[in-house]
Amino acid sequence: MGKVALAAKITHVPSMYISEQDGPHKGCRQPAIDGHIEISRRCRALGVDTLVVFDTHWLVNSGYHINSAPHFEGIYTSNELPHFIKNMPYAYPGNPALGKLLADACTADGVRVRAHDATSLELEYGTLVPMRYMNEDKHFKVVSVAALCTVHSLQDSAKLGASMRRAVEESYDGTVAFLASGSLSHRFAQNGVAEDYLFKVWSPFLETMDHAVIDMWQRGDWKTFCTMLPEYADKCHGEGNMHDTAMLLGALGWDEYQGKAEILTPYFGSSGTGQINAVFPV
Numbered sequence: 001m002g003k004v005a006l007a008a009k010i011t012h013v014p015s016m017y018i019s020e021q022d023g024p025h026k027g028c029r030q031p032a033i034d035g036h037i038e039i040s041r042r043c044r045a046l047g048v049d050t051l052v053v054f055d056t057h058w059l060v061n062s063g064y065h066i067n068s069a070p071h072f073e074g075i076y077t078s079n080e081l082p083h084f085i086k087n088m089p090y091a092y093p094g095n096p097a098l099g100k101l102l103a104d105a106c107t108a109d110g111v112r113v114r115a116h117d118a119t120s121l122e123l124e125y126g127t128l129v130p131m132r133y134m135n136e137d138k139h140f141k142v143v144s145v146a147a148l149c150t151v152h153s154l155q156d157s158a159k160l161g162a163s164m165r166r167a168v169e170e171s172y173d174g175t176v177a178f179l180a181s182g183s184l185s186h187r188f189a190q191n192g193v194a195e196d197y198l199f200k201v202w203s204p205f206l207e208t209m210d211h212a213v214i215d216m217w218q219r220g221d222w223k224t225f226c227t228m229l230p231e232y233a234d235k236c237h238g239e240g241n242m243h244d245t246a247m248l249l250g251a252l253g254w255d256e257y258q259g260k261a262e263i264l265t266p267y268f269g270s271s272g273t274g275q276i277n278a279v280f281p282v
Helices: 015-019 030-045 096-106 125-136 154-171 204-219 222-235 239-252
Strands: 003-010 052-058 064-067 072-075 089-092 114-116 143-149 175-182 262-270 271-279
Touching: 003 030, 003 154, 003 239, 003 262, 015 030, 015 262, 030 125, 030 175, 030 262, 030 271, 052 096, 052 125, 052 239, 052 271, 089 125, 089 143, 096 114, 096 143, 096 154, 096 262, 125 143, 125 175, 143 239, 154 175, 154 222, 154 239, 175 239, 175 271, 204 222, 204 262, 204 271
Parallel strands: 003 175, 052 143, 052 175, 064 114
Antiparallel strands: 003 271, 064 143, 072 089, 262 271
């Protein structure tokens, strides 16, 4: 019935918000913003009605969770980086029906997922920053999936992604995009030297590993990448333990996936972390 029309690994660096503001860093993240705008354009052309975001800023310590409230609205300040994102207004429609379908399919496949619709849960900035540039006009409905998973296996997260795709294709009357919102390496710059790393990756080791991974993605060497993902996530400080990436690749076929990544925003350093916008052909 339904269709997954687009899949992407996306950045959500808070300096994108600073990039909008007048001051010394105005425009500094325009390539990242442009990448989000291009993803939005493609989703519109493909008839996508809902963006499902695997959010590495939503921390969960038990189970898997979906925020499928009917509507999201508020004024957001990051408790992590309140000097970067402060008083940012947002308002987006949700999709409770899709959230329930996704949760039910995962649970039926052995990965317990709870969808929360009658909830006071707010969105985290791994969802809010991309939506600011992809969904300013509220064109898309939004569903957010917790992807900062502290006691979960990457294999379960991959299974979750596969189950969610099956739910869309078998039970949903619409078109969906899956967005893995998180970085590559994610070692923040040490306190006191953060400004020196606004455009840099923390270490040559991390940057070299990130470039090796991007090369695998562009060549379509998913068997190697999926095998090394647990160690890469551990040794390179993967954001959210890279559960967002496991969910996305699970939806695409895991190590049997045959696509080759298309880079929309070239790799860049941000506060020590490694970032990218890349589309994975469905």
